Amino acid sequence: xxxxxxxxxxxxxxxxxxxxxxxxxxxxxxxxxxxxxxxxxxxxxxxxxxxxxxxxxxxxxxxxxxxxxxxxxxxxxxxxxxxxxxxxxxxxxxxxxxxxxxxxxxxxxxxxxxx
Amino acid sequence: xxxxxxxxxxxxxxxxxxxxxxxxxxxxxxxxxxxxxxxxxxxxxxxxxxxxxxxxxxxxxxxxxxxxxxxxxxxxxxxxxxxxxxxxxxxxxxxxxxxxxxxxxxxxxxxxxxxxx
Numbered sequence: 001x002x003x004x005x006x007x008x009x010x011x012x013x014x015x016x017x018x019x020x021x022x023x024x025x026x027x028x029x030x031x032x033x034x035x036x037x038x039x040x041x042x043x044x045x046x047x048x049x050x051x052x053x054x055x056x057x058x059x060x061x062x063x064x065x066x067x068x069x070x071x072x073x074x075x076x077x078x079x080x081x082x083x084x085x086x087x088x089x090x091x092x093x094x095x096x097x098x099x100x101x102x103x104x105x106x107x108x109x110x111x112x113x114x115x
Numbered sequence: 116x117x118x119x120x121x122x123x124x125x126x127x128x129x130x131x132x133x134x135x136x137x138x139x140x141x142x143x144x145x146x147x148x149x150x151x152x153x154x155x156x157x158x159x160x161x162x163x164x165x166x167x168x169x170x171x172x173x174x175x176x177x178x179x180x181x182x183x184x185x186x187x188x189x190x191x192x193x194x195x196x197x198x199x200x201x202x203x204x205x206x207x208x209x210x211x212x213x214x215x216x217x218x219x220x221x222x223x224x225x226x227x228x229x230x231x232x
Contacts, residue, residue: 035221037223042225043206043208043225043226043228044223044224044225044226045159045208045210045223045226047220047221047222047223050220050221091158091159102149102161102164103149103159103161103221105158105159105160106158107157107158108157108158110156
């Protein structure tokens with residue numbers, strides 16, 4: 001069965017610190033998609049990244065970077081030089097090729113960045 | 116970029132009344148929309164898949180008579196919480212793909228916060 005685990009419930013850092021949010025997934029499919037979403041206090045989900053299972057290249061986008069390791073079924077997200085505006089709940093999600101419509105979300109990690 | 120909009124953003128109602136939440140794709144057509152539910156400090160749980168012109172597909176454990184879904188057009192899906200009770204208080208979020216599920220981006224609405232007194 002598919003499952004997404006975000007073991008870190010809450011993380012607090014001081015501004016300018018780097019922070020890594022962990023995501024471990026389970027799936028039987030060989031083709032699947034992984035996502036990260038940001039949910040600020042306003043509630044709206046903001047899309048950050050989508051990665052398919054055949055693309056293991058790490059990605060960097062500004063202060064954000066993602067490390068995809070199929071060997072450990074992990075898709076971790078790092079924010080470099082964190083800012084107060086990064087404070088939000090971050091969700092990792094999985095969808096499978098045979099059912100791409102359905103996203104399985106992790107329980108989320110609440111990140112608080114203090115000035 | 117593509118936008119999915121929900122209305123109302125928040126609603127307070129009395130127990131026993133019904134509440135309708137709208138989800139619109141503003142600049143693209145969506146044959147399929149999805150409804151999620153999020154309890155405070157919890158994750159999003161898929162409730163149902165809304166299919167334009169046909170019946171919605173509900174996830175296990177979701178009462179279809181309680182949560183009525185109508186997808187009458189390619190840009191609008193509605194979720195009606197019938198005879199709402201305090202335990203139905205939650206954050207309801209809809210989403211839709213712009214493009215195909217395999218290549219398109221999944222956009223989420225702003226969410227609708229329902230409080231049942």
